[in-house]
Amino acid sequence: MTTSNKPTVIITGASSGVGLQAARALAEKGWFVIMACRNLEKTHKAAKEVGIAIQNYQAFYLDLASFPSVRKFVEDFRATGRKLDALVCNAAVYYPLLKEPVRNEDGYEISVATNHLGHFLLCNLMLGDLQQSGNPQPRLVILGTVTANPKELGGKIPIPAPPDLGDLEGFKQGFKAPISMIDGKKFKSGKAYKDSKLCNMLTMKELHRRYHQSTGIILSALYPGCVANTALFRNHYSLFQKIFPLFQKNITGGYVTEELSGERVAMVVADPEYNVSGVYWSWGNRQQEGRKSFVQEVSDEASDTDKAKLLWDLSKQLVGLN
Ligand code: NAP
Numbered sequence: 001m002t003t004s005n006k007p008t009v010i011i012t013g014a015s016s017g018v019g020l021q022a023a024r025a026l027a028e029k030g031w032f033v034i035m036a037c038r039n040l041e042k043t044h045k046a047a048k049e050v051g052i053a054i055q056n057y058q059a060f061y062l063d064l065a066s067f068p069s070v071r072k073f074v075e076d077f078r079a080t081g082r083k084l085d086a087l088v089c090n091a092a093v094y095y096p097l098l099k100e101p102v103r104n105e106d107g108y109e110i111s112v113a114t115n116h117l118g119h120f121l122l123c124n125l126m127l128g129d130l131q132q133s134g135n136p137q138p139r140l141v142i143l144g145t146v147t148a149n150p151k152e153l154g155g156k157i158p159i160p161a162p163p164d165l166g167d168l169e170g171f172k173q174g175f176k177a178p179i180s181m182i183d184g185k186k187f188k189s190g191k192a193y194k195d196s197k198l199c200n201m202l203t204m205k206e207l208h209r210r211y212h213q214s215t216g217i218i219l220s221a222l223y224p225g226c227v228a229n230t231a232l233f234r235n236h237y238s239l240f241q242k243i244f245p246l247f248q249k250n251i252t253g254g255y256v257t258e259e260l261s262g263e264r265v266a267m268v269v270a271d272p273e274y275n276v277s278g279v280y281w282s283w284g285n286r287q288q289e290g291r292k293s294f295v296q297e298v299s300d301e302a303s304d305t306d307k308a309k310l311l312w313d314l315s316k317q318l319v320g321l322n
Helices: 017-029 040-050 068-081 109-133 190-214 238-252 260-270 305-319
Strands: 008-014 034-037 055-063 085-087 139-143 218-223 278-283
Touching: 008 109, 017 034, 017 040, 017 260, 034 040, 040 055, 055 068, 068 109, 085 109, 085 260, 109 139, 109 190, 109 305, 139 190, 139 260, 190 218, 190 305, 218 260, 260 278
Parallel strands: 008 034, 008 085, 034 055, 085 139, 139 218, 218 278
Antiparallel strands: none
8 A cells, every 4th residue: 555545644743652652553564654643753753763764743732722733734734635533632631749830831721721622623524534535434533541530430539629610600701810710629639630631521522413424434432541650750750750650550450551552542543443533432441451341431521411512602702713
């Protein structure tokens, strides 16, 4: 297969961790990978380190925290003339120790801006590209996490607080200073991350309700396991960064290597058995050799269709979508 007739996937945040390994695994499955990243030098270096051949990928600049950058990325991709078979919303930031919110250029709290709003805009802009791919069942896959899903054991830890968007009062009021949380309440950095990942799940469900039947796009999410030593935890205490992987390996049994997490993403993107829309895939919180994936139930809040619609409408306003 030549590079031009390979199926094409865009992966956000493919410069490290789960996204990088997903890029490697998809390239090995015969896909052409667009690595959509905010540090291109790092991305090329990382691609080389994991053995992604130069003819199997292209790296494009994308800063999800900047909505003009998201729009420019879409233009840059379209200029390649490639058809888009799959989009993976993977990038994320996690700042568990911040006492005061960091904000993007629009004044929005950075983890919600990056993890939810940037991806929300990207998904909306790229639905048409997926639909026009010529692929009968293009896929849009979003990374979810156990900590944002109280239906799972790993999501029951109330530190600093469980995910909860309330009635989205913070979004209703414009989400700018002094507001920093979607529920409009006091800033809690770890909760801001959980809330942003809950938004990812609500977005996937709402995309499915709005577009699956009319476009044929398969919209799904997955929890790849606890990849406890990725750079996601770089802003945590150094002691936590040492202990957390050991805890996940030896106590909870939830630990998954970066390589395996990437292979799981690649399966959900490319394998025929994942051709199901509107679902959240998991291999469980405790890893077991040979365990098959299953459709994980999501929390009552993530299943709330009224909340999903409200989140959709308010997110559209915040990112400037008509
Ligand atoms: P990671 O190694 O830190 O990777 C995050 C990626 O996102 C990096 O490539 C990073 O780029 C990129 N990124 C951050 N901010 C960005 C921005 N503004 N614009 C574009 N890219 C940006 O973390 P990871 O553990 O692989 O996490 C990947 C996904 O898996 C996340 O959605 C996370 O919620 C999910 N997940 C992770 C785990 C886990 O245990 N690690 C578990 C469940 C779900 P830089 O390299 O430039 O920083």
